[in-house]
Amino acid sequence: xxxxxxxxxxxxxxxxxxxxxxxxxxxxxxxxxxxxxxxxxxxxxxxxxxxxxxxxxxxxxxxxxxxxxxxxxxxxxxxxxxxxxxxxxxxxxxxxxxxxxxxxxxxxxxxxxxxxxxxxxxxxxxxxxxxxxxxxxxxxxxxxxxxxxxxxxxxxxxxxxxxxxxxxxxxxxxxxxxxxxxxxxxxxxxxxxxxxxxxxxxxxxxxxxxxxxxxxxxxxxxxxxxxxxxxxxxxxxxxxxxxxxxxxxxxxxxxxxxxxxxxxxxxxxxxxxxxxxxxxxxxxxxxxxxxxxxxxxxxxxxxxxxxxxxxxxxxxxxxxxxxxxxxxxxxxxxxxxxxxxxxxxxxxxxxxxxxxxxxxxxxxxxxxxxxxxxxxxxxxxxxxxxxxxxxxxxxxxxxxxxxxxxxxxxxxxxxxxxxxxxxxxxxxxxxxxxxxxxxxxxxxxxxxxxxxxxxxxxxxxxxxxxxxxxxxxxxxxxxxxxxxxxxxxxxxxxxxxxxxxxxxxxxxxxxxxxxxxxxxxxxxxxxxxxxxxxxxxxxxxxxxxxxxxxxxxxxxxxxxxxxxxxxxxxxxxxxxxxxxxxxxxxxxxxxxxxxxxxxxxxxxxxxxxxxxxxxxxxxxxxxxxxxxxxxxxxxxxxxxx
Numbered sequence: 093x094x095x096x097x098x099x100x101x102x103x104x105x106x107x108x109x110x111x112x113x114x115x116x117x118x119x120x121x122x123x124x125x126x127x128x129x130x131x132x133x134x135x136x137x138x139x140x141x142x143x144x145x146x147x148x149x150x151x152x153x154x155x156x157x158x159x160x161x162x163x164x165x166x167x168x169x170x171x172x173x174x175x176x177x178x179x180x181x182x183x184x185x186x187x188x189x190x191x192x193x194x195x196x197x198x199x200x201x202x203x204x205x206x207x208x209x210x211x212x213x214x215x216x217x218x219x220x221x222x223x224x225x226x227x228x229x230x231x232x233x234x235x236x237x238x239x240x241x242x243x244x245x246x247x248x249x250x251x252x253x254x255x256x257x258x259x260x261x262x263x264x265x266x267x268x269x270x271x272x273x274x275x276x277x278x279x280x281x282x283x284x285x286x287x288x289x290x291x292x293x294x295x296x297x298x299x300x301x302x303x304x305x306x307x308x309x310x311x312x313x314x315x316x317x318x319x320x321x322x323x324x325x326x327x328x329x330x331x332x333x334x335x336x337x338x339x340x341x342x343x344x345x346x347x348x349x350x351x352x353x354x355x356x357x358x359x360x361x362x363x364x365x366x367x368x369x370x371x372x373x374x375x376x377x378x379x380x381x382x383x384x385x386x387x388x389x390x391x392x393x394x395x396x397x398x399x400x401x402x403x404x405x406x407x408x409x410x411x412x413x414x415x416x417x418x419x420x421x422x423x424x425x426x427x428x429x430x431x432x433x434x435x436x437x438x439x440x441x442x443x444x445x446x447x448x449x450x451x452x453x454x455x456x457x458x459x460x461x462x463x464x465x466x467x468x469x470x471x472x473x474x475x476x477x478x479x480x481x482x483x484x485x486x487x488x489x490x491x492x493x494x495x496x497x498x499x500x501x502x503x504x505x506x507x508x509x510x511x512x513x514x515x516x517x518x519x520x521x522x523x524x525x526x527x528x529x530x531x532x533x534x535x536x537x538x539x540x541x542x543x544x545x546x547x548x549x550x551x552x553x554x555x556x557x558x559x560x561x562x563x564x565x566x567x568x569x570x571x572x573x574x575x576x577x578x579x580x581x582x583x584x585x586x587x588x589x590x591x592x593x594x595x596x597x598x599x600x601x602x603x604x605x606x607x608x609x610x611x612x613x614x615x616x617x618x619x620x621x622x623x624x625x626x627x628x629x630x631x632x633x634x635x636x637x638x639x640x641x642x643x644x645x646x647x648x649x650x651x652x653x654x655x656x657x658x659x660x661x662x663x664x665x666x667x668x669x670x671x672x673x674x675x676x677x678x679x680x681x682x683x684x685x686x687x688x689x690x691x692x693x694x695x696x697x698x699x700x701x702x703x704x705x706x707x708x709x710x711x712x713x714x715x716x717x718x719x720x721x722x723x724x725x726x727x728x729x730x731x732x733x
Contacts, residue, residue: 099270103263110262114255118247125243126206133231134211136172141229143167145215148178148227152186153219164189174210174232178217178225186225197238206240208233269297272304279307287654288315314690321687322650328680333667335407337384338391344674346406346414347463349666352699353418354463355720360543362403362420362457363470364429366394366436367478368411370449377448386443387411390451393435397428404666421498421551422457426487429453433483440482450482457487499555502548505535506557509564512542513572518582518696518718521710527696528580528610528637530718531569533561553588562589566599573608582610584641590624596631606635610660614641615652625656632658642698645684657691662718665699671712672705678712685713 096104144167151159160178168176168189178186212230216223275291282289288311291304333345341349353361368390375383387407394413398405403417415432417425436451454474456466469488477486505511512534518527534542552558562585573581589595590613603609613628615621632638639660643649645667653661663681671677681697688695697709700719709717 099263099266102266102270106262106266107259110258111255114251118251121247122206122240122244126208126240129236129240130208130211133208133233133236134213137211137229137231138213138215140167140173140176140231141213141215141227144176144229145217145227149217149219149224152178152217152224157187161187172232172235173229175212175228175230177228179228180225181223191232197234198241202241202244203237208236208240269300272300276300276304276307279311283311283314288312318654318687318690321683321690322647325645325650325680325683325687326647328645328676328683332674332676332680333670335391337387338407339388340391340395340413341404341406343406343408343414345666345670346404346408346416348670349404349418350416350463350466352665352669352701353416354461354466355701356460360420360422360457360459361461361466362415362417362422362425362455363466364403364415364417364425364432364453364455365408365470365474366390366413366415366432367452367454367474368413368436368440368449369452369478370445371411374445374448386440386445386449389439389443390436393439394432397431397435417457420457421548422487424551425455425457426485429455429485429487433485437483446482452477452480452482453485455485455487498543498548499551501535502551502555502557506560506564509568511535511561511564511568513565513568514542516718518716520716521706521714526579527716528582530582530584530610530612531565531572532584533565558586559589559592562586563598567602570603570609578608580608580610580637582612582637582639584612584614587613587620587624590627591620595627596634599631599636600634603636606631607637610637610639612639612641612662615643615649621652625652628658629656632656645680650687653688653693654691658693660694660696660716661688662696662698663714665697665719668697668699668709669701669705672702672708678708681709681714682712689713 144163147163148160151163164176164178164187167173168191171191173189173191175188175190177188180186210230210233212228214229215227217225217227272291272293275293279289279291290308290311333341335342350361350363368387371383371386374386390411390413391405391407394405394415398415403415403420405413405415408414415428417428430453433451433453437446440446440449440451452474454470454472454477456469456473458466458469461469473486473488477484480486514532514534515529516532517529519525520527533545535545535548536542549558552561566583566585569581569583573579592598600606611628611631613624628638637660638656638658639662640649640653640656640658641662642664643653643661644664649661663684667677667681671681685695694715695713696716696718697714698718700706700709700717700721703721706717706721
């Protein structure tokens with residue numbers, strides 16, 4: 093049962109009292125009016141008896157019956173009397189007149205409700221000292237009832253009119269006084285959603301005005317607190333995960349990301365090393381400030397070419413930079429290396445650092461190699477590139493499917509809707525409960541092994557197949573949800589798919605229970621983030637759960653979290669693993685959790701591979717874990733369930 097509003101409650105409390113007061117006043121007034129009329133009838137009867145005795149006395153003395161009758165009839169015909177009688181002292185009735193009591197100018201129920209007795213008065217008619225007759229007069233209550241009924245009716249109409257006007261006025265006053273409560277409620281809900289408006293109007297009711305001031309102060313305080321937390325997260329991220337001179341990731345974060353990308357069963361992992369030579373001579377001639385500016389220009393060139401899908405770019409030491417790409421496509425990585433070499437070469441030329449400085453790139457893309465092997469192979473390729481001119485790129489030999497064969501496999505899989513799925517569990521930190529299962533797309537490779545999405549997503553984007561792939565995978569995931577256990581399933585969706593005009597209608601028709609499907613989106617993963625977030629907000633309003641995936645704790649992510657307010661955010665696995673050996677990163681994640689929880693968002697850690705890291709994440713306030721630790725230390729199971 094819906095609880096009554098404060099306006100309704102006040103009305104229900106005040107209106108009965110108001111009506112009761114009106115009823116009491118009406119009843120008291122009616123009672124006094126009846127008493128007045130009763131007294132008036134008694135007085136009128138006495139006056140009539142006295143006047144009749146005086147007028148009839150001379151005629152009685154002369155025994156003029158006709159004159160007596162005329163006097164009595166004149167008085168009786170006035171209609172105010174029910175009975176007039178002249179009685180001799182011996183009891184003989186000289187003359188009597190009586191009227192029917194039923195002639196009453198009021199309803200019978202009213203007469204029965206408010207009975208009035210007919211008062212009787214007597215006077216003596218005499219001649220000198222001799223008593224001639226006793227005059228008895230009884231007032232007729234008919235006209236008194238008529239007056240009482242008219243007064244009661246008119247009073248009821250006026251009282252009812254005033255009561256109705258009072259009720260309307262009361263309701264309007266209460267509604268006007270409580271109108272700011274709706275705005276206060278909206279303000280509180282907006283604060284819970286991460287928006288911090290201010291109240292435009294103040295109630296004239298003192299207490300409500302104080303509450304409005306308190307809510308405004310709360311909104312400002314929460315906004316200030318979250319802004320401070322956001323700045324703290326950004327400062328911690330900059331201090332712990334980035335290189336101060338270039339703004340790229342630092343070596344520690346690079347190694348953490350490489351360790352995760354090269355884990356067993358992860359598929360192809362690419363490592364790219366960029367070396368700028370001649371920087372020492374440049375510093376000696378131009379000064380260290382110019383050298384720092386040159387490094388910053390090289391870093392901007394690298395970041396501009398890497399983009400959101402190229403991988404993680406980092407400054408390793410001195411003038412050496414590195415890039416790690418999880419689930420890479422070898423030929424795509426080679427093309428990226430060539431673009432990087434040209435971009436850095438252009439940056440050196442713009443700074444007039446050529447021919448003093450040169451750039452060389454070495455890379456490898458392998459499956460099954462550990463971190464040390466990947467770095468060794470990439471370093472060997474870099475040493476080979478150093479033998480050539482500036483802009484030289486060398487790739488270490490490693491078995492990998494060719495771009496054309498991979499392209500054909502992808503086209504065949506899309507045409508036959510033959511992409512596979514792998515599943516990974518997301519479990520709660522507190523009780524180990526299953527929150528949801530995330531689906532990952534898999535492509536059957538030429539040698540029979542399964543290729544992760546990172547190995548073919550670049551080809552899919554260049555071929556314009558991403559949105560079609562997304563729809564196929566979402567359909568497969570929902571079919572698994574309908575036919576399998578009643579658990580929530582999660583699936584990544586691209587910006588290209590979210591930008592489709594028919595995506596929301598298509599998804600709404602496909603998914604009959606929106607609450608059982610999580611849609612995950614990675615910020616900056618291609619496409620228009622603003623449009624993607626707008627589509628996700630509309631889907632969230634329809635009941636779908638929304639997840640921001642692979643979140644980095646930076647200002648941009650925090651701003652988008654406050655705009656969308658997703659159900660979950662999933663922290664980038666490299667940051668989580670970095671926290672295992674770096675207490676500062678733990679402070680960063682703890683601050684991120686506080687910020688997210690302040691907006692009502694739950695936080696999941698990804699890439700959790702060991703029980704030790706799982707304990708650290710849970711101690712930091714993380715709500716759920718995703719990674720090998722949930723799969724018993726093995727790679728995710730394949731299949732629909």
